[in-house]
Amino acid sequence: MAAPRISVVVPAFNEERHIAATVARVVDAVGALDPAFEVLVVDNASTDGTVGELAPALEDPRVKLLRNERNLGKGHSVRRGMLEARGALRLHCDADCAVSLASLPAMLRDIEDADVVVGSRAVEGAQVGRRQPLRRRIAGHGFIALCRLTLREPTHDLFCGFKLWRGEAADATFARVELPGWVFDAEALAIARALGFRITERGIAWSDRSGSRLHMRKVLVPVLQELRRARATVRAIAAERRAADPLTDVPRPAGR
Numbered sequence: 001m002a003a004p005r006i007s008v009v010v011p012a013f014n015e016e017r018h019i020a021a022t023v024a025r026v027v028d029a030v031g032a033l034d035p036a037f038e039v040l041v042v043d044n045a046s047t048d049g050t051v052g053e054l055a056p057a058l059e060d061p062r063v064k065l066l067r068n069e070r071n072l073g074k075g076h077s078v079r080r081g082m083l084e085a086r087g088a089l090r091l092h093c094d095a096d097c098a099v100s101l102a103s104l105p106a107m108l109r110d111i112e113d114a115d116v117v118v119g120s121r122a123v124e125g126a127q128v129g130r131r132q133p134l135r136r137r138i139a140g141h142g143f144i145a146l147c148r149l150t151l152r153e154p155t156h157d158l159f160c161g162f163k164l165w166r167g168e169a170a171d172a173t174f175a176r177v178e179l180p181g182w183v184f185d186a187e188a189l190a191i192a193r194a195l196g197f198r199i200t201e202r203g204i205a206w207s208d209r210s211g212s213r214l215h216m217r218k219v220l221v222p223v224l225q226e227l228r229r230a231r232a233t234v235r236a237i238a239a240e241r242r243a244a245d246p247l248t249d250v251p252r253p254a255g256r
Helices: 019-033 050-059 074-084 098-113 134-151 167-174 184-194 216-244
Strands: 006-012 037-043 063-067 089-093 116-120 162-166 199-203
Touching (some): 019 037, 019 050, 019 098, 037 074, 050 063, 074 089, 089 098, 098 162, 098 199, 184 199
Parallel strands (some): 037 063, 116 199
Antiparallel strands (some): 089 162, 116 162
């Protein structure tokens, strides 16, 4: 079978209520843009009926299921999917990404002049329907600012789960991503920039889904630890690139 042009990676954990509808929307939306595509659902050891609900979709040979034997974190699932994907272009999107699929045609145009297109809720052109609760937004803005400062990553919306990558950028970046948890998005973008890939943001359609399992108080300490690891990784990659080409201008993550 010929390699697909577009791969879509969907990490999933306990998504029995939404996974079938999301995959159906992805198949319809991406298939309308390019018939040469694949969808990789990476199940992170779900304990509900996610896999069973997905079974009918797997009758389509373009839809594949990858299963983690145990819960290894969203970052691990996205990394696995992006590295096993075969497409020249690779989109990773959350299991609630159906609304954002309307923005994919514009992102496909943007990728012609970039290596990574970051779907963003924070730049011009974003169409945000249901917003996150105010307390979540306040905490999130502060944390994003900390991540941007620590990693010297200028992307405004680091954690929106809708990003389009060129295959070569995805391979080079995710082979170096180490974090399995929530900070992997920030680490991946900082690594891609340190490797010299071109990153741009595109305002997209997006709407919050109630019932988020992310609780800032619970993840704060682990996230700070992950940030330190990410900064060390990005600094090492930047140093290697500068050593190979002393004229290269690579941003240095903050700190010693």
